[in-house]
Amino acid sequence: MSLRIQTALGSGLAVLAAALFAAVLCCDRPARARAQGSEIVAQDYASPLEVLLSPDGKRLYVLCQQSEEVRVLDATSFAVIRKIAVGQVPRGFSLSASGDRLFVTNSWNDTLSVIDTGTLAVVATWPVGAEPSSVVEDRAGKRLFVANRISGNVAVLDAQTGAEEKQLRAGRGSSYLTPSPDGSRLYATHIYPNPQPHRSGLQDRSAPESEITVIDIAHAVVVDRMPLHAIAGVFHLAFSADGRLGAVAEYHPKNLVPLAHLEHGGAFADTLTLFGSDVGNPVEVPLDELELYATQPFGVAIAPDKSRIYVSCGGSEMVTVVDVPRLLRFIHTHRAPYTQDLSASANYVVTRIPVGQNPRGLTLSRDGRKLFVANRLDDTISVIDTRTNRVASTIALAGPKTLSVLRKGEQAFYTARYSFQGQIGCATCHIDSTFDGLTWDLEPDGFGRDIVDNKMIEGVKDTEPYKWNGGNPNLPTECGPRTEKYFWRSENYDDRTLTDLVSYVRGLAPRPNRWRRPGSELTPAQERGKALFERSQDKFGKPIPETNRCSYCHSGPKGTNQKISDVGTRKPTDNSGLLKAAPLTNIALTAPYLHDGSARTLEEIWTIFNPEDKHGRTNDLTKDELNDLIEYLRTR
């Protein structure tokens, strides 16, 4: 460790201690809000995530995730007309075809709020699938389509009663829905890559695969899946008014090469996939250029005259503006692929407009002259004049004037400004403060060595040491020197920023477990599984050594004894077989498993990777007993 880092770490820890004390004080407040998973953040900030204009353009609806409300603004004066409380951690909203109802998906309590836009009141709250993230009503007003992130589906509901008709299989982490301009098709995207159909060996790692799920709205069936090769993390999608051009914002990870080579070409390409008759075969185009990365592309809007595509870039704090005619000319005169070409975007990106912190949802006025951008982490809406491509005004949503430690930490988590050339931020891999479903080659120890699965970070507090091998003794080390050295390849955080960041990460509370019944009562299968988890004898009556019991290594409320051991999962590409007992928090959500992601499912941990019973005594179990054990693990 260099002297510079040691010094920074030493002073950082001192500041950290004070800040954590302040954070603990915050914990004592009767806070009910959760902002991207933080229970210790009081409900002070609005955190606007999405914006919508009413059909007549007179109202601006703002979905405020942290204050858990929809704010209704006058679209001219921007005066607040009404604040409408909705459910926990709302994530998506849309207007009905007639504009008389506003639907809001509440991602943490699995409900849909129905707002009457005449009275501006919630008139119904319907239960939906796990982690609803987006909603669209068909034009006939008969059906609602809801993208459920944890369920990985698009549920079809009766638009009048909310009764679920069926669930359509979508991509993993199903999140965003966009209808085609003619209302005949619905396009669904997803934030985690789909499971690999074949379990490839570590010598044969393959690029992630994602899709755009195409649904026939009239028949409510999946009619197509547009493959998105090498894409992991797909967000909003938009169509031109004539329906001839579609564009979707996405991450193109380069996880098959060591991340330590950030300065040699980047860890991600931030791209759009274009499709439709204007394009021909779908084509992926980069938004990045040297020193100007379009990090964490999220929202997409296409001008009514199809002259421009606007993309909000959450990590770069800007809106990227693409000239559509130039873009089409480029793709028709240059042979793909050009995803890795950092000079390509100069052919069609006309400007990058700085906006607020963590810009997310955006919407255009009907005439296309104004672009509204929700800046999630500084509680503002940027209003861009699309003729000048400048921010004409900034709407401040009422909230605290000062930034709390946790708020600043969340800003540090999402921004890309600390990494080399502003390429990535923590949230690039920890999407919405979770994970990305990918395995990475992080260390500068040669290609293909020590492959590691990216883990969920909610509930990470008090589970040190960190890293799969337990190499980082605490979060300041994990988030500070380790991240700076191996990920950012750039300057260090200053002491306060590191403190803020660590405070934010420590404050990330786990989202509700969807497999646990209310009241924590276990199902019979879960009870049987719990008994197996805690057993001290195998089925032949032989005692199981304490260190080989599930409940020994995965003890405590978070399912880890925080100790290092060898559970027989070392691969030839691993430098060591010694690993920290992984926490079990929301383990059902975080496939793949094991340190290197070699187990695609929980079952494979034991059916394939535990031949000698080193990872717990399990080979005496029948198939139904193993199923019971897994049912219990899902409740953790």
Next chain:
Amino acid sequence: MKRIGMIAMFLAAGTLVLAAPPQMPRYRFENFTTANGLPDNHVYSVLVDGDRIWAGTENGLAVYENHAWKTYTTKDGLAHRAVLSLALDKRTGDVWAGTMGGLSRISGGRIDSYTQLNSGLSNDVVYGVSVEGENVWVATAAGACRLDLHTDQWALYNERNTPMIEIWVYGVSATPSKVYYAVWGSGILEYDQKTGRWDKYEDPDGETEMVLFKDQGLIHEITTSVSYVDNILWAATYFGDSRYDGRYWHNFLTKDSGLPSNFTNAIKGVDAQRAWFCTDKGLAYYDGVNWAVYRPSLKDGKPEMTVRDAQGNVTPVSVTTAPAHNYILGIDFQGSDIWVATAKGLSHGIRQKQ
């Protein structure tokens, strides 16, 4: 004299009418083999999905659409090349394929596969699959199971929690009220969806090839297929077939019915009265009274159709086409047409006007 003549003519005509065989459906069979696009001639299963036809073959899952075949293989994510069974989720349009190496879900062209190693599936050899509501019911070589699509939870059914003695489960038919499993060597297992209770139907003669008690129960323990339609249970075994209305059993054997063979691979009820029987000696149709058999002749391979009336009179019907082979493994309906899986190709029976 004239009157007597007329009476004689009338009687003669009446005799002719009485002698005419019953009107049974006639088909013109168009057969698909590797010669015209099928990936393999061994067709284990067939499924009609609107205008699309799915064929489970020994070398992949083939789908026929717009007069062309497309084949899904293990490279596309199919659990195994040999597709033994097929089921359609009518709500979503997803197709479920039971294979020799797991269970695959085909949804909008994407295939997700469940195996005994990567999921809660009890065994990789999936003989039967049936979808009802949120549940996929599966028959495997090591017990039955159910996948709850809402929760992704698996429930396994075997000798430890059902009256099943053998765990070699061959067929399944799931409806909102009842789920039936054909268990090879263990008769028929019934699951009541309301009560969650299991019941069992066995051969009252025990596991013998003799029929001591005709129509007093299931014809044999070695069941292969089951179909529950209009509250009627149709059951196939390797030693004859059965129909059960909840109170009475009626059994079918070659010696006292139009069944061409007691060795029945599959059975599919049309309604409470009518059913199709897929045997090793041809395809049979029963309309509640009469029987028809469709096959290449066992003697010379020429197309053959025979009709058997209630009195047991068997009449040949002149036909020019027949199913691709007399070893029949499966059937499904497309309006008035039928699609038939055979050991040497897939056959499309196009209903002819009579």
